[in-house]
Amino acid sequence: MRTQVAVIGAGPAGLLLSYLLHLEGIDAVVLETRDREYVRQRVRAGVCEQPTVELLREIGLGARLDVEGLPHEGFSLRFDRADHRIALTELTGKSITVYGQQEIVKDLIDAHEARGLPVEFEVSGVELSGVDTEHPVVRYRDADGVAHTLECDVIAGCDGFHGVSRPSIPDSVLKTFTRDYPFAWLGVLARTPPSDEELIYAHHERGFALHSMRSPEITRLYLQVDPAEDLANWSDDRIWSELTTRLAVDGDFVLREGPILDKGITPMRSFVAEPMRHGRLFLAGDAAHIVPPTGAKGMNLAVADVRVLSRALKALLKGDPAPAESYSDTCLRRVWRAEHFSWFMTTMLHTDPDADGFARRLQLSQLRYTASSRAAATSLAENYVGLPFA
Structure with a gap:
């Protein structure tokens, strides 16, 4: 051949x-x-x-x-129990x-x-x-x-x-x-309409969470977990409870639950x-x-x-x-x-189990700066929507 x-x-x-x-x-x-x-x-x-x-x-x-x-x-950076929208198209035109x-x-x-x-x-x-x-x-x-x-x-x-x-x-x-990270993602695919029109990247003291979607009927969600975590320890009820806690915000946001179709743990x-x-x-x-x-x-x-x-x-x-x-x-x-x-x-949004108080306050400072500075938000948005091909 x-x-x-x-x-x-x-x-x-x-x-x-x-x-x-x-x-x-x-x-x-x-x-x-x-x-x-x-x-x-x-x-x-x-x-x-x-x-x-x-x-x-x-x-x-x-x-x-x-x-x-x-x-x-756009998408939301969620921390301090509030949403901070990164307006991708407004900032980049993309x-x-x-x-x-x-x-x-x-x-x-x-x-x-x-x-x-x-x-x-x-x-x-x-x-x-x-x-x-x-x-x-x-x-x-x-x-x-x-x-x-x-x-x-x-x-x-x-x-x-x-x-x-x-x-x-x-x-x-x-x-x-190579750089290995001290956390992994527990990802689930759920048969339920998304709880928000855009992606939510949530920083929480218990760990990172992400609200995403695949279609108007299917939601994709992630939880930060330990890389050695056993998937058997995560019942559907525990997953929804933890997602509800980490995605909580002051306001009328309600996490929609539904049957979990698939789940797995991915190291980072x-x-x-x-x-x-x-x-x-x-x-x-x-x-x-x-x-x-x-x-x-x-x-x-x-x-x-x-x-x-x-x-x-x-x-x-x-x-x-x-x-x-x-x-x-x-x-x-x-x-x-x-x-x-x-x-x-990754380092801005995840909770490092080995980080001290100084490092965690620096992390929160970076989040607040990114959400409040148009220049910082534009840099994030420019990278997120994709730089021009070579």
Whole structure:
């Protein structure tokens, strides 16, 4: 078997890259270890930056997003039992759209199937070789266990933090930077209308809470918990009680409760691997970097990566190596900006169990300054809606 680009991973990064390459007339094969329905249904991020939305519209994948997506022109920082609105559109002229990552993945899978673009699910034993040559190879077994050798010009590693792509780069080449946080998120998906029209980021002495949504009927909510917390300790009643406490505000806000459809605990970390390229192997998305979800940057960074990568690969395959050589540096400038913003939002809003009184008062001071200063609010809003693509 032969293709121009072997794409490892059928998440938003891999599928979007494959589709962008297709639009440029470049052949690609996507390999994914999970089954098709799992990939279509797994719940992930839900905030799309304005540049992400504009790109999806530009390539003809914005129809369902425009019908079902929820545009937001602001969100609330909630502390001191009061809401402090960050007016995104007023401050920046831009907005964000709530549209689940799994919905984008569904749109991309449907687009691949409509055009007959190859996506192989349930593959196993994926191995990369020759990545430092001009003719790398991917070996794998298909869903029936049949062994395949896929020859290609380029490999795009879009297979996430635990995938095989990043470990295929020698330790002598790769530098990694990690920050682990002393808290995790307990996330729940509930069948109930959202309790507010916009997202609420709440700072509370018992821990952070987030009120979000996926549709007019489905609410997404999060609670800060200890990373070692056992999910079995959190009954539905306890979750609703804790959310009610942390989201409490002076006024008429009432948290709407409903059946919890899904819940899980996610640890929080910051991670960056440099460089994002070795030979003919290019990393994109979570394979190269992880951000804590507080800044809503993970999926949007993946989109930004593959936008740069698709253009770099087009040039490379036509004989111009310069964009490919600068791919890592170009992406990392945006990655580190997003890492800083995500760290800023995380440390400003979460309750650090090891922080002393001095640190907690500094944290509250930062919240009050951000909510009261137009300059500070504008900086937050500018980063939140998404900086322009490189």
